[in-house]
Amino acid sequence: MGVCSSATMSLLRDNFTGALRPWARPEVLTCTPWGAPIIWDGTFDPDVAKQEATQQNLTIGLTVFAVGRYLEKYLERFLETAEQHFMAGQSVVYYVFTERPGAVPRVALGPGRRLRAELVVRERRWQDVSMARMRTLHAALGGRLGREAHFVFCMDVDQHFSSTFGPEALAESVAQLHSWHYHWPRWLLPFERDAHSAAAMARGEGDFYYHAAVFGGSVAALRDLTAHCARGLAWDRARGLEARWHDESHLNKFFWLHKPAKVLSPEFCWSPDLGRRAEIRRPRLLWAPKEYRLLRD
Ligand code: 2GW
Ligand code: MN
Numbered sequence: 001m002g003v004c005s006s007a008t009m010s011l012l013r014d015n016f017t018g019a020l021r022p023w024a025r026p027e028v029l030t031c032t033p034w035g036a037p038i039i040w041d042g043t044f045d046p047d048v049a050k051q052e053a054t055q056q057n058l059t060i061g062l063t064v065f066a067v068g069r070y071l072e073k074y075l076e077r078f079l080e081t082a083e084q085h086f087m088a089g090q091s092v093v094y095y096v097f098t099e100r101p102g103a104v105p106r107v108a109l110g111p112g113r114r115l116r117a118e119l120v121v122r123e124r125r126w127q128d129v130s131m132a133r134m135r136t137l138h139a140a141l142g143g144r145l146g147r148e149a150h151f152v153f154c155m156d157v158d159q160h161f162s163s164t165f166g167p168e169a170l171a172e173s174v175a176q177l178h179s180w181h182y183h184w185p186r187w188l189l190p191f192e193r194d195a196h197s198a199a200a201m202a203r204g205e206g207d208f209y210y211h212a213a214v215f216g217g218s219v220a221a222l223r224d225l226t227a228h229c230a231r232g233l234a235w236d237r238a239r240g241l242e243a244r245w246h247d248e249s250h251l252n253k254f255f256w257l258h259k260p261a262k263v264l265s266p267e268f269c270w271s272p273d274l275g276r277r278a279e280i281r282r283p284r285l286l287w288a289p290k291e292y293r294l295l296r297d
Contacts, residue, residue, distance in 0.1 A: 004031040028279050032207065032263055038177070040265040041281040044168040053090055053167035060087050060170070061149030063095040063137060064157045067122055067129050071098055074157045074288060076105040083110060085161035085284065086153075093148050097136055116144075131233050131247045138226035146219045153216035158288045159269065165284045171262035173217035173225070175255050179266035179274060179287075181209040192249040197241050198232035199249035201256060210255055212248035214269045214285065217261070228254045 024042040031037060037044075053060075062082060066075040079094065086092065091112040096104050101117035109115060120136055123129045137154055145152065151170050181189055189209040191201035217225070229250040236243060243249030270283035273290075 004035050004037050025279075028265065032259070034259045036171075036259065036261055036263055038263040038265055039168060039268075040279075041267055046164060046166055046168055049168035049170075050089065050166060053087075053170065056150075057091070058150045058167070058170075059091045059093060059148055060167075061093050061095060061145055061152035062086060063097065063140070063145070063152060063154045065097045065120070065129070065133050065136075066104070066157050067097070067099055067120065070157055071100060071103055074159075076107065077160045078155075078157050079105065079107040079115070081161035083107060083113070085163060086165050087167060088164070090167065093145070095140060095145055097133075097140075127242065127246055134226045134229040134233060134247055134250070138223065138230055141219055141223050141226060146223070149219060151216060151218055152222055153214065154222070155285075156213035159213060159285050160288070161284060162286050163282045163284045165268065169216070169262070169264060169268065171217065171260075173221040173255075173258070173260045174215060174262045174264060175208075175210040175260035176214035176264045176269050177266050178209045178211035179269060179271045182266050184209075190244060191252055192243040192245070194241065194243075196239065197243050197249070198235045199243040199253045201253060206252065206256055207259070208263065210248075210252055210260075211269055212245075212251045213287070214264065215251060224258070225251070225254050228257075 025040045028040050029038055030040060030043050064075070064078060075096065082094070092114070094113075094115040096115065096117045097120045098104060098117060099120055099122040101119055104115070104117045107115070118140065120132070123132050133154075140146070141152070153169075153174075186206055187203065189206055191206050191209070192199040194200060195202075215225070216222070229247055232250040232253065233247065267280050267283055269285045269287070270280055271287045273287075
């Protein structure tokens with residue numbers, strides 16, 4: 001792969017000398033050991049990425065699930081802020097998966113942007129709502145979504161965009177560094193450790209802990225990812241197991257076995273509860289405060 005120094009990273013030129021500045025963020029890790037860029041604010045040129053995407057006439061999918069109370073609570077703000085910040089100027093198709101398509105808020109969409117509300121059945125347990133997403137996404141990617149879009153991002157709904165989330169984030173496969181865990185040593189990361197689970201990671205395994213609230217890639221790559229995760233979830237269930245962080249544990253196993261082509265810094269999905277940090281310059285998505293006790297009963 002080895003793309004850290006290639007044009008795909010859209011290296012910045014120093015305003016003064018005109019020299020390339022590949023390491024514009026010396027205080028953070030900007031390249032994985034397998035050569036994939038970890039994109040931080042200042043390490044890419046958003047205009048170059050935009051131009052490339054426009055030239056290729058890409059359609060970008062954005063999937064989100066809004067089941068039960070999450071529809072009223074989060075969907076409108078997610079979509080409204082996506083209209084402001086997600087892939088501005090590109091052709092975008094939103095896929096909202098819900099058991100109440102008629103209740104999806106009518107957000108005004110810019111030119112070249114469409115929204116499709118897709119019917120899903122409501123699972124009884126909240127863990128199942130979250131885990132069923134992989135199976136549903138796999139089917140959608142094999143159907144109309146897969147035919148309409150070149151690249152797709154799959155996101156949690158309990159967050160909103162706060163700054164540009166543009167084509168600089170696109171790649172064959174994209175993983176999001178989890179904002180709670182990006183600065184922890186590997187042995188402390190909350191991977192699934194039960195060797196019987198399909199999501200099991202042994203001590204010493206795992207590159208980073210990725211957040212399932214944002215992942216993306218080409219349709220083909222996401223077909224593989226969602227098949228792997230749905231299969232793992234089903235295997236575990238058949239044996240009475242449930243991984244520690246549900247679908248996220250299986251996603252982490254997938255990205256350990258199939259390294260992502262691009263990694264997004266925690267700036268792309270930040271938790272405001274963590275407060276301000278010097279390396280977090282411009283958060284692009286902000287989590288809503290966790291109301292687990294209220295919603296998970
Ligand atoms: C989920 C948990 C408890 C109560 C409700 C729900 C719920 C989730 C729901 O009632 N309706 C619904 O549409 N969802 C969808 O699943 C929604 O898109 C939501 O963003 C997503 C994941 O649930 P969430 O955001 O409450 O879980 P988090 O923020 O703790 O998510 C992380 O861990 C999850 C597994 O436990 C997933 O891997 C998720 O992708 C991670 O970000
Ligand atoms: Mn969430």
